[in-house]
Amino acid sequence: MATMTSKLHSSVASAHRFDEAALLRYAVSNVEGFPGAPNRLVVSQFGHGHSNPTFLLEVSHDTGDSTRAPSKRYVLRKKPPGALLESAHAVEREFQVLKALGDHTNVPVPKVFCLCNDPSVIGTSFYIMEYLEGRIFVDSKLPGVAPDTRKAIYRASAKALASLHSVNVDAIGLERFGRRENYCRRQVERWERQYLSSTGEGKPYRNPKMLELASWLKKHVPVEDSSRTATTGLVHGDFRIDNLVFHPVEDRVIGILDWELSTLGNQMCDVAYSSLPYVVDINSSEDGIHGGFELTGRPEGIPSLPDYIAEYCFASGKPWPVSDWKFYLAFSLFRGASIYAGVYHRWTLGNASGGERAQLSGKRANVLIDTAWMVINTQSLLPNKPPFGHEISRDDPAKLLPTEQQGKFVPSQRVLHLKRKLLHFMENHIYPMEKEFSELAQSSLRWTIHPEESRLKELAKKEGLWNLFIPLDSAARARKLLFAGNDYNALGVDSNMLGAGLSNLEYGYLCEIMGHSVWAPQIFNCAAPDTGNMEVLLRYGTKDQQKEWLIPLLEGRIRSGFAMTEPKVASSDATNIECSINRRGDSYIINGRKWWTSGAMDPRCKLLIVMGKTDFTAAKHEQQSMILVDIDTPGVRVERPLMVFGFDDAPHGHAEVSFENVEVPVENILLGEGRGFEIAQGRLGPGRLHHCMRLIGAAERGMQLMVERALKRRAFGKRIAEHGSFLSDLAKCRIELEQTRLLVLEAADQLDRYGNKKARGILAMAKVAAPNMALRVLDMAMQVHGAAGLSSDTVLSHLWATARTLRIADGPDEVHLGTIAKLEIQRAKL
Numbered sequence: 001m002a003t004m005t006s007k008l009h010s011s012v013a014s015a016h017r018f019d020e021a022a023l024l025r026y027a028v029s030n031v032e033g034f035p036g037a038p039n040r041l042v043v044s045q046f047g048h049g050h051s052n053p054t055f056l057l058e059v060s061h062d063t064g065d066s067t068r069a070p071s072k073r074y075v076l077r078k079k080p081p082g083a084l085l086e087s088a089h090a091v092e093r094e095f096q097v098l099k100a101l102g103d104h105t106n107v108p109v110p111k112v113f114c115l116c117n118d119p120s121v122i123g124t125s126f127y128i129m130e131y132l133e134g135r136i137f138v139d140s141k142l143p144g145v146a147p148d149t150r151k152a153i154y155r156a157s158a159k160a161l162a163s164l165h166s167v168n169v170d171a172i173g174l175e176r177f178g179r180r181e182n183y184c185r186r187q188v189e190r191w192e193r194q195y196l197s198s199t200g201e202g203k204p205y206r207n208p209k210m211l212e213l214a215s216w217l218k219k220h221v222p223v224e225d226s227s228r229t230a231t232t233g234l235v236h237g238d239f240r241i242d243n244l245v246f247h248p249v250e251d252r253v254i255g256i257l258d259w260e261l262s263t264l265g266n267q268m269c270d271v272a273y274s275s276l277p278y279v280v281d282i283n284s285s286e287d288g289i290h291g292g293f294e295l296t297g298r299p300e301g302i303p304s305l306p307d308y309i310a311e312y313c314f315a316s317g318k319p320w321p322v323s324d325w326k327f328y329l330a331f332s333l334f335r336g337a338s339i340y341a342g343v344y345h346r347w348t349l350g351n352a353s354g355g356e357r358a359q360l361s362g363k364r365a366n367v368l369i370d371t372a373w374m375v376i377n378t379q380s381l382l383p384n385k386p387p388f389g390h391e392i393s394r395d396d397p398a399k400l401l402p403t404e405q406q407g408k409f410v411p412s413q414r415v416l417h418l419k420r421k422l423l424h425f426m427e428n429h430i431y432p433m434e435k436e437f438s439e440l441a442q443s444s445l446r447w448t449i450h451p452e453e454s455r456l457k458e459l460a461k462k463e464g465l466w467n468l469f470i471p472l473d474s475a476a477r478a479r480k481l482l483f484a485g486n487d488y489n490a491l492g493v494d495s496n497m498l499g500a501g502l503s504n505l506e507y508g509y510l511c512e513i514m515g516h517s518v519w520a521p522q523i524f525n526c527a528a529p530d531t532g533n534m535e536v537l538l539r540y541g542t543k544d545q546q547k548e549w550l551i552p553l554l555e556g557r558i559r560s561g562f563a564m565t566e567p568k569v570a571s572s573d574a575t576n577i578e579c580s581i582n583r584r585g586d587s588y589i590i591n592g593r594k595w596w597t598s599g600a601m602d603p604r605c606k607l608l609i610v611m612g613k614t615d616f617t618a619a620k621h622e623q624q625s626m627i628l629v630d631i632d633t634p635g636v637r638v639e640r641p642l643m644v645f646g647f648d649d650a651p652h653g654h655a656e657v658s659f660e661n662v663e664v665p666v667e668n669i670l671l672g673e674g675r676g677f678e679i680a681q682g683r684l685g686p687g688r689l690h691h692c693m694r695l696i697g698a699a700e701r702g703m704q705l706m707v708e709r710a711l712k713r714r715a716f717g718k719r720i721a722e723h724g725s726f727l728s729d730l731a732k733c734r735i736e737l738e739q740t741r742l743l744v745l746e747a748a749d750q751l752d753r754y755g756n757k758k759a760r761g762i763l764a765m766a767k768v769a770a771p772n773m774a775l776r777v778l779d780m781a782m783q784v785h786g787a788a789g790l791s792s793d794t795v796l797s798h799l800w801a802t803a804r805t806l807r808i809a810d811g812p813d814e815v816h817l818g819t820i821a822k823l824e825i826q827r828a829k830l
């Protein structure tokens with residue numbers, strides 16, 4: 001039978017009591033939505049197998065009129081009291097992994113609210129997380145459970161394990177969560193050390209067979225362990241059925257618990273560990289039979305071991321693990337034995353959680369050691385191939401299909417939440433203001449800022465819709481460089497300024513929505529060229545450069561321009577650039593003429609990133625450098641605004657700018673002389689993809705307006721929507737839009753996974769496809785609107801003009817096509 005999580009707690013063990021009043025004070029100010037004072041806190045302790053004591057917090061709020069609002073439940077997890085084994089009980093790491101998974105993936109984990117490292121609150125570090133109401137199957141034999149449900153429960157746990165093993169750790173900020181290579185080797189050494197420190201003289205009995213086991217394991221470490229392979233990634237470390245919370249009635253996992261041992265490494269260890277019920281019954285106590293299902297018989301409905309592993313391999317795409325299975329199983333038993341020995345040692349010292357269960361741990365350690373030797377001496381454990389036909393799940397193929405919460409391009413809950421907020425903001429604040437913004441931009445006050453823009457920016461900041469474009473890795477660099485020690489306040493900067501920690505793919509879903517309106521991106525501080533310029537400063541800026549320029553840009557106090565293109569030379573080939581940046585003493589002197597410097601007309605524009613040559617004689621791609629120039633420096637002259645099909649894009653504009661003996665300090669050079677191309681590559685990858693994402697949004701807006709118009713407007717006796725030619729054109733637009741969206745999302749995903757250089761082919765494809773698709777859709781939308789579509793009375797002509805520029809402004813199509821073709825030919829030559 002399953003036990004509901006609400007039935008797994010009892011009163012707090014005396015050794016684990018803590019200062020509840022201090023906790024309450026802390027939680028009220030650190031957990032969003034925690035009931036405010038006055039309130040009542042009831043603490044109880046989960047008794048089921050936790051090496052880090054885990055508590056249920058039930059907090060209710062006095063309403064003041066003798067009633068009490070229903071209590072809210074949270075779970076607190078802390079380190080145990082007393083002296084601890086080195087590196088064990090790291091609740092900080094548990095918090096880190098849960099936060100990353102909860103924020104960026106669909107892996108089922110409880111939401112975490114706060115981490116407290118201050119021991120003065122309740123004596124040790126702790127964190128507070130969501131309470132999950134659901135079923136826990138304490139016994140892996142699933143007694144009292146119907147055969148069908150048993151099958152579904154095992155299948156669901158294999159899928160849950162596959163889901164966590166499919167996580168792209170590099171994209172969710174966990175790339176340094178552990179060393180990936182040589183995991184097993186290090187683990188064998190680590191658990192051997194741990195075993196030695198838990199047993200021996202003055203401590204519980206040390207089993208010599210355990211030491212022999214360690215030697216055997218060291219000799220049989222799989223070859224795949226030494227490098228990054230298909231099985232390297234996030235490892236849970238304690239993945240077993242009783243660490244999973246299942247939905248109260250549906251047979252699916254809603255929470256994977258107990259992440260204490262999680263790290264990066266060889267995921268086959270998790271798979272083997274989760275298979276231990278097949279080889280040993282660790283729940284059988286005292287002198288009972290300790291064999292697992294393979295020996296004692298499987299309870300009806302529980303799949304065979306090969307079926308269980310095949311289910312996992314199919315869901316995760318991992319190879320069939322036959323070759324080293326013996327090692328992985330023996331290692332899992334060895335590690336389990338070391339953990340049990342540690343728990344038993346703690347029990348003898350009086351500070352193990354888990355009550356009576358802890359007392360049995362010493363015996364269990366020895367059972368596992370014996371079982372490991374039995375496994376080693378067994379001929380075959382897994383068949384050479386997965387069982388026939390398991391891929392097409394024999395009984396219910398539909399259950400194997402991804403659900404609506406799975407799939408490569410299904411945004412995480414967090415992104416969906418941001419998306420809802422963004423859509424709401426667009427409806428309530430952006431669309432209603434579009435007409436007024438446009439009117440001001442066409443008036444004699446065109447180069448001024450509408451006061452509503454500043455108000456909306458503040459609102460976007462408050463709503464957490466600010467700087468969402470900043471990728472996780474760039475934010476991490478700036479956080480380290482600029483805000484070491486998390487001291488945001490010393491600089492007077494709000495920590496939200498570094499965005500929401502999204503990957504490029506995650507941002508893609510949001511950036512698309514901003515693309516619905518030409519006015520939206522700047523309200524969220526996500527407009528070009530500021531985004532690209534901030535990216536440059538985040539990635540390549542020194543601490544001083546970041547302080548001077550990045551912070552005001554992050555805060556939206558200033559704007560910036562990127563000055564590369566020159567009227568005199570074909571600038572799609574940046575090696576042609578003629579602007580000179582010459583060193584003179586402690587200064588650089590800049591001379592040249594640029595045009596199409598977007599944003600330079602904006603009254604708030606303060607910074608120009610200028611690309612020029614510091615050495616005309618160096619190798620072709622080492623002549624260029626980038627330098628930071630204050631637009632008010634003597635010699636910088638904004639000559640004139642340029643027009644795009646009659647739009648000057650006021651108040652930001654695109655300017656022709658001349659530089660005449662402009663002197664800037666040497667510290668303003670970015671990254672160093674000759675590094676301009678390198679920076680351009682870093683800048684243009686994500687930045688250009690943002691354009692593509694916005695173009696998807698612009699096309700969606702076109703589709704929406706086109707359909708609305710076609711449903712309202714009548715011509716030749718019927719609505720335009722009833723004319724056959726419209727219907728087929730509309731359908732073709734939708735097909736093209738969806739194709740392009742998938743391409744752009746795939747490009748974002750590859751950018752996250754492989755980086756700019758490796759993803760350059762698909763990035764180039766997205767850059768060609770997106771503007772061309774948007775142009776066709778918007779052109780069709782304008783056509784359906786008749787003459788109105790070409791006027792400025794709808795947003796269509798402006799969206800179209802912007803889309804058209806992106807066949808050139810972001811590098812001409814021909815250049816991107818050249819990249820794609822070159823890669824294609826290279827592939828053919830391989």
Ligand SMILES: Cc1cc2nc3c(=O)[nH]c(=O)nc-3n(C[C@H](O)[C@H](O)[C@H](O)COP(=O)(O)OP(=O)(O)OC[C@H]3O[C@@H](n4cnc5c(N)ncnc54)[C@H](O)[C@@H]3O)c2cc1C
Binds near residue numbers: 561569570573599808
């Ligand atoms: C609205 C807008 C905003 C812009 N914003 C900025 C900005 O903020 N900062 C900035 O520095 N620049 C900006 N630009 C300029 C833009 O980056 C350049 O226009 C672009 O790089 C092309 O350079 P070019 O105009 O000199 O064209 P050229 O290099 O002269 O190219 C002209 C044409 O030659 C052909 N061609 C070029 N290369 C190849 C090839 N390899 N194979 C085949 N045909 C080829 C293509 O048809 C191309 O369109 C902006 C442009 C626009 C329109």
